[in-house]
Amino acid sequence: MQQYIKDFAQLVGHEVSIKGWVTKIRKSKTACFADFRDGSGFTQAVFALESLGEEQFELAKTLTLESSLAITGQLIRNEKSLGGYELQVNSFEIYHNAEGYPITKSDEEMGVKFLSDKRHLWLRSRRQWAIMRLRNQLIMSIHNFFQSEDFVQMDAPLLTGSACEGTTDLFETDFFGQPAYLSQSGQLYGEAMAMAMGKIYTFGPTFRAEKSNTPRHLSEFWMIEPEMAFYTNEDNMNLIERFIKSVIGEVLYRCKDELEVLGRDTSSLEKVVDETFPRVAYSDAVKILRGELEINGKNAIKLQEEDLAQVTARLTEIQAEIAEREKAIAAGMKKGARRFNEGKILALRGEAKELEEKQRHIPDWIESAKNFEDGEDFGNSDETVLTRVFSTPVMVYNWPAKIKSFYMKEVDGDPSLVKGVDLLAPDGYGEIVGGSERETSLEVLVRKIAEHNLDQDDFEWYLDLRRFGSVPHAGFGLGLERLVRWVCGLNHVRETLPFQRRYGQIKP
CATH class of the missing domain: 2.40.50.140 (Nucleic acid-binding proteins)
Incomplete structure (x- = not known):
């Protein structure tokens, strides 16, 4: 047996x-x-x-x-x-008996480009094994949460005749002579299903044709998108917090070995479970970002300046240690000791490479934060600077309408704002959840569709949801790979799924 x-x-x-x-x-x-x-x-x-x-x-x-x-x-x-x-x-x-297996050294020695091209084999490493098992547990924990909350899992189509969020970043294909697009989101269909079932969630692949080569972006990724009838954005935020706490708590309990393999410091994840998520209006988030508003005595700009000083000091330490070990190797030592020191030097150089990247970027982050213009969307570096003053994920709500999607409900008494919410993870991992209360007014939606230069004919079915039994409702989307990256403490999203599809990477 x-x-x-x-x-x-x-x-x-x-x-x-x-x-x-x-x-x-x-x-x-x-x-x-x-x-x-x-x-x-x-x-x-x-x-x-x-x-x-x-x-x-x-x-x-x-x-x-x-x-x-x-x-x-x-x-x-x-x-x-x-x-x-x-x-x-x-x-x-x-x-x-395998012959000539190509991955014979550490990840650092083999290099990211080589390993990405050999992804079908790289998956066999202990590190990738741990990441995939954590991904699996996150998926199961997500299902466990929503099923325990009496949500119904339903499926949205992957081929659509229009863009959910009105962007041009679409993969277009031919659907029996008609233009069709790979889905950016199942949200609009989720709203229709919520009007039938009350509380639903979809879990499936989505596609974005963004020519973006950053550690956060993929062209094909998995989204979890719940939609809830009779929910306000306050209800929405409460659900998001319970959801994230539940998923992280279950992973911490069930995946101790995998987290240990990755060397993940779980203290920050434990705070996610134990502490309340701060909620900050967009207008205050801008002030925090620019260093005009402190949180518990923490100033976002000053923290970046302190981080830069620490990075510089650590680089000096690393360079000195590398020089010392190289000198010892040159003086002669036993084979085992030599290999140990060569491995240490390799690890130190890997750490130095990451620190040098921070050393280059932090001054630009500080400059961008200081000069951030109210009304603009936060970029990756802005999210990094903003979340530095928090020890848990932070919810930013009530966003400028001009930078958000047409379906978000306007703030009562201030149509320049919408009831959107983004959940930003700490430690520079950025947005992992985006959601909102949905607009219920037929007239407002028709106006917004026109303002976003969308074709109303493509959305007549969606407008029917407001014509026939419109109710307050809300929902959000969670990017699975961004969640995996945060939980595993990964530098790049490329390791978060078995086979990545992103700008410049279509094989294997």
């Missing part, structure tokens, strides 16, 4: 049979030590001459990276081994 690494805690002291792949192997005259994965986890398997006999041991010595095999052996606890266990092999069967 096949068993799995994830169940090893209950199998210590027993004979165990698992199937999987070799991820690393070290060979000596009397033993081969292999890091082994089976999809559920990673462990160390020891192929000893004494246990196997000469013929089987010689066969074990032919194993290479990503060779696939079935192994049986005695499972023991070994805290020094990968995963905390060791499988002492007494028999095995090789399915395939």
Whole structure:
């Protein structure tokens, strides 16, 4: 019977049979030590001459990276081994001996371009395994939350005849002689479904033809879009906060090992669960960004200046440590110590590269923040500066109407503002949720459609929702990959899904 690494805690002291792949192997005259994965986890398997006999041991010595095999052996606890266990092999069967596996070094040594082109193989690394398992848990936790809140999951079409948000960033295709577009959002259809079911959510792929090559943007990504009848924007914000707290809390509970593999400091995520999310009107957010309004004694501009000083000091430390280690290597040392120091130097250079990027950008961020014009939308750097004064996600609400979509409800008594809300994650991860109370007035919607230069004929079906039983309602959209990036603490969105589709990347 096949068993799995994830169940090893209950199998210590027993004979165990698992199937999987070799991820690393070290060979000596009397033993081969292999890091082994089976999809559920990673462990160390020891192929000893004494246990196997000469013929089987010689066969074990032919194993290479990503060779696939079935192994049986005695499972023991070994805290020094990968995963905390060791499988002492007494028999095995090789399915395939791989030759020339191309990913032989660390991510830093192989380089992002090479790894992206070999994504079908890069997925096998322990780091990518951890990210994908966290993504899976986030998806399950999202479903758990909405199902527990009596939402009905429904599906919006991926092919549409018009743009939901009125942008030109659309992938166009031919639909039996008519122009059609890959969906930017299922929101408008979600509103229709909410009028039938009360509370619904959609969960599916969406597409944006933005020629944007940033760490936050993808051309194909997954969106979770709930819509709720008889909800105000206040209700909407309450739901967003409960939702994020629930999902993060469940991931912290269920994915301790995966977060540890990534080296993720979970203290900031724990604050998400424990602390109340601040809610800030857009007008105040502008003042915070420009350093005109402090939050609990924290000034956004001064914090950036302090961060810049810390980055500069840390770079000086790194350069000194690299020089010291290189000097020690040049003086001569044992092979193992040399490899250790070379690995440390590589890691330090990776850290320095990230810090140098911050050192270049922070002055521009400060300048942009100081000169931010009221009424404009926040850019990536503005979100980074703004959220620096908060320890949890922050909700920014009541946005200028001119920078938001036509379907957002106007603020009572001030049609220049709309009842929108963006949830901005801390630590520079930016917007992860965007939502609003939806406009209920047929007359206002007709006017807004014209103001946004949209064709009213494309939205007659949508206007029917206001003609026949219009009610207050609200909703939001969450970008799954941005959530994964934040929770995993990733520098780039490229690692958040199995195969990325973004500007400049269509293969594999």
